Amino acid sequence: xxxxxxxxxxxxxxxxxxxxxxxxxxxxxxxxxxxxDKVKKxxxxxxxxxxxxxxxxDGFKEATLxxxxxxxxxxxxxxxxxxxxxxxxxxxEHCKHITDCLKIHFPNCWEHLLVALYCRLVHTSPIKNxxxxxxxxxxxxxxxxxxxxxxxxxMLRNIGQDRKPIIDYMQQLAGGEKFVLVDATSIISYxxxxxxVENGLTKDKTFGPIFNLLYFYSPHNYMPAYYRLFNGNIxxxxxxxxxxxxxxxxxxxxxxxxxFFSEDNLDILESETLKYIIPLKRNSSLILIELYENxxxxxxxxxxxxxxxxxxxxxxxxxxxxxxxxxxMMMAKEKRDYVCxxxxxxxxxxxxxxxxxxxxxGTISLITNTKETPQNIYLNYKSRxxxxxxxxxxxxxxxxxxxxxxxxxxxxGWMFVNHLALQVHHKIYSxxxxxxxLHKYSIRDFIEYLSDLKKxxxxxxxxxxxxxxxxxxxxxxxxxxxx
Numbered sequence: 001x002x003x004x005x006x007x008x009x010x011x012x013x014x015x016x017x018x019x020x021x022x023x024x025x026x027x028x029x030x031x032x033x034x035x036x037d038k039v040k041k042x043x044x045x046x047x048x049x050x051x052x053x054x055x056x057x058d059g060f061k062e063a064t065l066x067x068x069x070x071x072x073x074x075x076x077x078x079x080x081x082x083x084x085x086x087x088x089x090x091x092x093e094h095c096k097h098i099t100d101c102l103k104i105h106f107p108n109c110w111e112h113l114l115v116a117l118y119c120r121l122v123h124t125s126p127i128k129n130x131x132x133x134x135x136x137x138x139x140x141x142x143x144x145x146x147x148x149x150x151x152x153x154x155m156l157r158n159i160g161q162d163r164k165p166i167i168d169y170m171q172q173l174a175g176g177e178k179f180v181l182v183d184a185t186s187i188i189s190y191x192x193x194x195x196x197v198e199n200g201l202t203k204d205k206t207f208g209p210i211f212n213l214l215y216f217y218s219p220h221n222y223m224p225a226y227y228r229l230f231n232g233n234i235x236x237x238x239x240x241x242x243x244x245x246x247x248x249x250x251x252x253x254x255x256x257x258x259x260f261f262s263e264d265n266l267d268i269l270e271s272e273t274l275k276y277i278i279p280l281k282r283n284s285s286l287i288l289i290e291l292y293e294n295x296x297x298x299x300x301x302x303x304x305x306x307x308x309x310x311x312x313x314x315x316x317x318x319x320x321x322x323x324x325x326x327x328x329m330m331m332a333k334e335k336r337d338y339v340c341x342x343x344x345x346x347x348x349x350x351x352x353x354x355x356x357x358x359x360x361x362g363t364i365s366l367i368t369n370t371k372e373t374p375q376n377i378y379l380n381y382k383s384r385x386x387x388x389x390x391x392x393x394x395x396x397x398x399x400x401x402x403x404x405x406x407x408x409x410x411x412x413g414w415m416f417v418n419h420l421a422l423q424v425h426h427k428i429y430s431x432x433x434x435x436x437x438l439h440k441y442s443i444r445d446f447i448e449y450l451s452d453l454k455k456x457x458x459x460x461x462x463x464x465x466x467x468x469x470x471x472x473x474x475x476x477x478x479x480x481x482x483x
Contacts, residue, residue: 006022006027009056010027013029013059017031017033018030018032019045019047023479023481026055026481027053028052028053029051029054030047030048030049030050031048031051032046032048049472081456081457082457083136083137083138083140083455083457085138085455085482086449086451087118087121087122087447087450087451088118088137089482089483090450091114091117091424093482093483094427094480095423095424097173098173098424101169102169102420104169105165105166105169105172109158112147112151112155113155113417113420114143115130115139115145116130117424118133118139119133120420120421121447122447127153127156131147134147135147138455141455156409156410156412156413157407157410160408160411160412167247170225170226170227170247173423174225174226211231211411212229213415214228214229214230214243216247223426223427224419226243227415228246228247229411229412229415237260237269238268240269240272241268241274244272244274253276253277253380254276254277254278255276255278255383256276256278257279258278261278261279261367265278266278269369270369275368275369277370277377278366278367278368279365279367282360284365286365287324288314288324289359289360291312292326292360292363295310295326298310298312300374302378304327304378307327307330308327308328309326309327309375310325310326311323311375311378312374313374316367319369321368322365322367323365323366323368323377324364325363325374326362328362330361332362333362334362338354338361339354342354366378366381425443428443428447429443431446431478431479435477435478437477440477446474449470449471452468453467453482
């Protein structure tokens with residue numbers, strides 16, 4: 001690992017028993033000790049508590065950490081105030097691209113939008129409870145604004161009346177990347193005043209009053225980039241065409257699920273000159289199943305997440321190609337699962353059907369009109385895994401997948417607030433994924449831990465509570481900085 005170089009003005013602050021670390025072009029001082037590692041038989045360094053920050057203009061500024069004693073004769077209990085601080089600080093410190101963009105496109109209400117996204121992300125709060133959570137947050141100390149249901153409702157309607165600033169915000173934050181159009185989901189609504197609500201088929205295959213929510217998603221930075229609401233009776237493929245035109249993202253790649261495939265859908269996509277990658281069901285007549293038989297014996301393979309993927313491809317029309325993939329690890333798992341079912345349910349899962357399905361185990365078949373290599377087609381399709389994270393976030397943030405917004409303007413503004421919360425949701429996801437911590441922390445874990453980090457006002461001075469071991473571990477492992 002390359003050694004970090006520091007400017008000359010930093011060196012004067014180097015002291016025995018400390019170390020200086022650099023995060024995001026800022027410098028911080030930590031206590032260090034050393035101990036002898038009996039296994040490796042050599043001394044090792046152990047990083048201790050955070051001591052303070054260094055800037056060229058102000059020099060060393062000591063950290064204002066406080067541990068409240070259980071008893072103190074000089075402490076006046078009635079003068080102690082606590083506020084949630086960790087997530088408030090994270091949003092402002094690590095999501096400046098969002099807040100800065102809000103200041104440009106929503107100069108008159110960006111602070112209220114910040115509070116609303118905070119309340120939705122951290123507390124899944126309805127409008128009526130936002131004033132309560134605002135007062136409990138350090139945002140109420142930092143922002144000189146009033147929060148109540150009437151103010152938030154009026155703001156949502158004003159935002160919803162003009163979608164142009166929303167589009168401008170989304171386009172600026174997108175930065176010209178190539179986007180993958182991933183999916184749509186249905187949101188149940190019991191409002192009688194929304195023109196977009198129609199009886200339609202939900203993702204659970206039941207009919208109900210719904211509207212549709214379509215999303216563009218960037219697989220490069222895990223950021224939900226664009227959304228649009230549609231009537232509940234409009235099909236996915238029609239939503240795609242309209243959204244491409246509104247968003248101006250001409251180089252979009254449509255990645256659907258197995259239910260998306262049909263000849264009509266592919267014809268519409270091609271008529272709109274849209275690229276697509278769509279999985280085929282295993283019983284599709286377009287799959288030449290015999291090609292799977294010896295696929296694992298060929299030299300056509302690549303490695304994906306430490307798994308060997310074998311592939312072949314063939315044209316089914318001059319513009320369409322079918323790519324076949326076999327994942328050896330998935331093949332072994334599916335074989336094992338099927339054998340277990342044979343033992344438990346021998347009447348349904350038989351030796352005969354097992355042999356018939358041998359060529360299907362561990363397979364994925366994709367149809368596409370792109371000219372990419374099979375490996376790139378597979379990688380693009382696998383980026384769809386982010387859909388589950390994306391729409392899990394939508395459902396968690398929206399809260400039970402329904403809304404009682406009473407008019408179309410309020411609904412549009414409400415969905416924009418949830419879009420902002422979802423962007424921070426994915427910022428957390430990208431932190432955890434980059435640091436390989438998704439197996440240790442869920443996004444909700446991250447939010448809960450940081451929300452538990454508070455500032456305390458003692459005798460008119462705001463101080464940061466002493467970090468617990470869990471706080472210290474999370475902050476150190478993710479590399480985030482809470483000022």
